[in-house]
Amino acid sequence: MSQRRGPAGWQIAALSVAGAGAALAAANWLTRVGLRAPEHALRGSEALYPWTEGTIHYAARGRGEPMLLLHDLFPGSSAFEYRQVFAPLAERYRVFAPDLLGFGRSGHPAIRYTPQLYATLTEDLLRQVVGATDQPAHLVAAGRSAGFAVLAASARPQLVRSLTLIEPIGLLAPSAERAAPDAQAGLRLGPQVARALLRTPLLGESAYHALVSRWGLRRALRRRLADGAAHAGRVSDDVIDQYYAMAHQRGARFASADLLGAMDSAEASAAFEELSAPTLLIWGQRDPSHPIAECRALRQRRPSAQLRVFPTGAMPHVEAPDAFAREVFGWLRVAVRV
Secondary structure (H helix, E strand, O other), rough: OOOOOOOOOOHHHHHHHHHHHHHHHHHHHHHHHHOOOOOOOOOEEEEEEEEEOOOEEEEOOOOOOEEEEEOOOOOOOOOOHOOOOHHHOOOEEEEEEEEOOOOOOOOOOOOOOHHHHHHHHHHHHHHHHOOOOOOOOOEEOOOOHHHHHHHHHOOOOOHEEEEEOOOOOHHHOOOOHHHHOOOOOOOOOOOHHHHHHHHHHOOOHHHHHHHHHHHHHHHHHHOOOOOHHOOOOOOOOOHHHHEEEEEEEEOOOHHHHHHHOOOOOOOHHHHHHOOOOOOEEEEOOOOOOOOOOHHHHHHOOOOEEEEEEEEOOHHHHHHOOHHHHHHHHHHHHHOOOO
């Protein structure tokens, strides 16, 4: 008499894997259900630039000499970072504020994001969007984007009239301990392993969604701001909603994965010392991650660069927008006579 056999071990394992995959896919789908559209916070004319690697969304406003604003790179980043200084700067300049590739409303292709990619994007924005071929532009860059700005200014000095670098950590000596961006600090894996994990189709997407939760983004922003700013509406629910919406655009994990140790550029650090454009360094005195001594050491490598220190954390343009705009106006008036 024959006996009915149960499912083999491999069949059980296959069913378990399929079930886990379905659960991850469902969780990823639920994360995006009800995700509100990002706010149009810059109040300028909006347009799309069809770049070779993906579409770039940008806002423009004002009249006068062109100025290009490059936001920092961390999960949820976008031109929204400049929301409080965009209009004041546009009172004297023609200001352009793009969402860089892999961030905000711009494209999020599954490519490798490198310093040279962003340097090339910066050059192309200057030439094809800002019009710096006809009139050199004032280039403002925050955090890691400062390295890309320096590379672009070094390669195409005729396009850049001045550089304003806000906490340019990408120009500091490369170091492994700064590999993980704030919102990903809970991932205790080596950069190569973490990067590979975040790029996997289901598991990587789930891990990324867990790391850029509203709680994680709020914690990351508060770590970047001085105590007063962190509790004075700079990290409100509306602000977190905006960062959350930007961080959860489809494909956003690819650029964030490459932030794990890939964005410090020794080439940019060397190019900084040889720049010809007038340069202003802006630093927050109360940044717990990058003390002012780091900026002073950076300035020693290029003594002609000017330094302005704000009583803020890592984002002076967010924490003290009025003072930031005044300092930029005043410095440009003297440095380049505008």
